[in-house]
Amino acid sequence: MHLTREEENILNGEQGNAAAKAMEILVAIGKVFGAEKLIPVTSAQISGVSYKTIGDAGLEFLENFAKDGRVRIPSYLNPAGMDLEEWSRLGFSKEFARKQMRIIKAYQKMGVEATCTCTPYLIGILPKKGEHVAWSESSAVIFANSALGARTNRESGMSALASAIVGKTPYFGYHLDENRVASLVVNVKAKLEDISDFGALGIYTGAIAKQRVVAFDGIETVTVDEVKTLGAALAASGAVALFFIKGITDEWRVADKPERIEFGSRELRETKENLNSSRDAELVAVGCPHCSLEEIREIAERVRGKKLKRKLWVCTARKIKRKADKLGLTKVIEEAGGRVVSDTCMVVCPLEELGFERTAVNSGKAAHYLPSFCGQKVLFGSLKEILR
Numbered sequence: 001m002h003l004t005r006e007e008e009n010i011l012n013g014e015q016g017n018a019a020a021k022a023m024e025i026l027v028a029i030g031k032v033f034g035a036e037k038l039i040p041v042t043s044a045q046i047s048g049v050s051y052k053t054i055g056d057a058g059l060e061f062l063e064n065f066a067k068d069g070r071v072r073i074p075s076y077l078n079p080a081g082m083d084l085e086e087w088s089r090l091g092f093s094k095e096f097a098r099k100q101m102r103i104i105k106a107y108q109k110m111g112v113e114a115t116c117t118c119t120p121y122l123i124g125i126l127p128k129k130g131e132h133v134a135w136s137e138s139s140a141v142i143f144a145n146s147a148l149g150a151r152t153n154r155e156s157g158m159s160a161l162a163s164a165i166v167g168k169t170p171y172f173g174y175h176l177d178e179n180r181v182a183s184l185v186v187n188v189k190a191k192l193e194d195i196s197d198f199g200a201l202g203i204y205t206g207a208i209a210k211q212r213v214v215a216f217d218g219i220e221t222v223t224v225d226e227v228k229t230l231g232a233a234l235a236a237s238g239a240v241a242l243f244f245i246k247g248i249t250d251e252w253r254v255a256d257k258p259e260r261i262e263f264g265s266r267e268l269r270e271t272k273e274n275l276n277s278s279r280d281a282e283l284v285a286v287g288c289p290h291c292s293l294e295e296i297r298e299i300a301e302r303v304r305g306k307k308l309k310r311k312l313w314v315c316t317a318r319k320i321k322r323k324a325d326k327l328g329l330t331k332v333i334e335e336a337g338g339r340v341v342s343d344t345c346m347v348v349c350p351l352e353e354l355g356f357e358r359t360a361v362n363s364g365k366a367a368h369y370l371p372s373f374c375g376q377k378v379l380f381g382s383l384k385e386i387l388r
């Protein structure tokens with residue numbers, strides 16, 4: 001891989017140990033994937049934030065890295081393992097909180113903004129079409145590529161941090177036109193009436209697509225929330241990082257002889273059934289990916305004036321929660337007995353340690369991961385169904 005003189009100097013330690021290590025990581029990845037050079041990126045979105053997922057080894061690594069590592073570009077964090085302000089009220093242990101805060105501090109010391117959300121695009125972080133970025137949360141990656149037309153590979157937490165420090169990424173994969181071509185076309189025949197239907201479509205398709213680019217035909221309209229839910233599910237059951245929707249996404253490139261499949265009402269029904277392993281739940285958790293203000297508004301309207309018999313978490317970015325606070329939506333949800341939870345989500349927090357065994361969700365991604373990540377039995381359905 002060709003390196004400029006400045007890049008060579010970074011690799012040789014001229015800008016400190018962390019920068020040298022970061023460059024080493026990028027060069028190693030570039031060599032494996034046949035990148036000819038590094039290209040500048042305008043932002044980094046970094047996963048590997050929850051103490052639950054990175055543990056003591058990750059914490060130690062970050063604290064060491066933070067000794068002299070500083071980011072060069074705007075850099076943002078994925079959700080942490082707890083609500084950074086309300087952790088005690090929500091039942092997180094002091095020990096967990098202490099370690100989680102050390103992780104956040106290490107990132108902040110490096111200059112990373114503790115946004116702690118998987119939906120940076122809902123809080124104004126919106127790379128433009130064709131802009132190269134290094135994002136790592138899989139649902140954010142697929143949204144950036146598909147909905148925004150930006151360009152990012154599915155970075156790991158480590159490679160996104162390395163890009164944040166160097167300000168560059170190896171030039172391969174989804175940064176190149178030639179790889180932004182669908183080889184799986186899905187003819188959507190089922191009526192998609194609820195956001196959970198988009199999650200089911202994503203789970204069904206992702207498992208078939210694996211790492212391929214997917215093109216959907218037959219979806220007439222979508223909301224931003226439906227796109228984010230569809231993408232998150234595609235990236236969970238498969239490793240999809242880019243999809244097109246005919247007539248909706250700007251990009252639409254399909255290979256000469258793509259595989260073609262159909263998603264009809266039978267596939268929709270069976271996928272939803274397969275995601276269900278419980279008929280009841282102690283916790284209803286909405287917000288995977290993190291809720292938009294519109295979703296919070298809908299939840300508030302549905303629970304207004306009611307007394308909930310089960311716990312309700314509405315997971316969202318802290319900036320969105322502040323808006324919900326101002327609009328009185330948080331109050332409505334809390335008066336019903338629910339919580340608007342920020343900085344974390346039902347999957348990356350230690351849900352099992354908080355005493356939950358069965359969780360109800362309307363997200364295909366959460367339904368897919370909760371059994372293995374958090375030992376949960378899952379009730380999967382529409383927002384209306386799980387709130388009922």
Ligand code: F3S
Nearest residue numbers: 118139288289345347
């Ligand atoms: Fe976001 Fe957590 Fe889902 S990070 S995409 S809410 S698993």
